[in-house]
Amino acid sequence: MYSSTHGNAKYAAAGFPTAPINMPPSQVSPFRGSAASATTWSTGLCHCCDDPANCLITCFCPCVTFGQIAEIVNKGSISCAASGAVYGLLALTGLSCLYSCVYRSRLRGQYDLEEAPCADCLVHFCCETCSLCQEYRELKNRGFDMGIGWQANMDRQGRGITVAPVVGRMAR
Template identity: 40%
Template sequence: MANTWAHGLCGCFNDCGLCIITYFVPCYTAGKNAEAIGEGCLLHGLLYLVPIVNFVCAAQIRGKIRDQRTIEGSFVGDLLYHCCCPVCSLIQEAQELKSIPTNPPMVRE
């Protein structure tokens, strides 16, 4: 069974700080999103500054987030999201990574 995104694509203003940072410095958020899934923060932050490459790399990161969270979608869809609304896509991914912990907390008995 597939999950859905915890925040909508237009839910940018749910976290105004993240929205402002991503609007002015999207390479920072792109790098942090990559780092959260185990990729290189600096590499993806710098690649986000290169036209066309930024959309492809961001779509790959979005695909890995979808795979981890079992969210339906495709690379083409991810690429279109980043081409049409790159800031909203980065914010949605960052909010997804913040809202759902990857490792459940350990319980001591």
């Protein structure tokens, strides 16, 4: 984000996107400061084999994975069970991808991630399980223990217990 010399520090600290006044409108996004500053995801969309247990759970019961993601993205304001239940009910109507794409957008905004490989709603419409797995891995790689929820993660962080984030995989 920007420093206090731009007068936007208090907004940036609160999580609001800030952009310089002279930035062209095509470079301003409601989720990020600028398109040029976006970072890449820690794993690709189709790297589900990186976490086979989560892949299996997501394939058979995506509401569990979605609930875990939503609780972290919402910073605990909505429980995993409540988010998962809403997702499950929407899945009965076929509209769950519209609900989950909103959370992908929020996650990208919180961590300044690029909108890739295409628009959030298209990713969720075409590859719902892969997108949920990618979002789960992203949060896990950023140090969240997805199985314990938001509050337990904050308690753990407050006690100084952190999980080192996974930066990348080694390849030959």
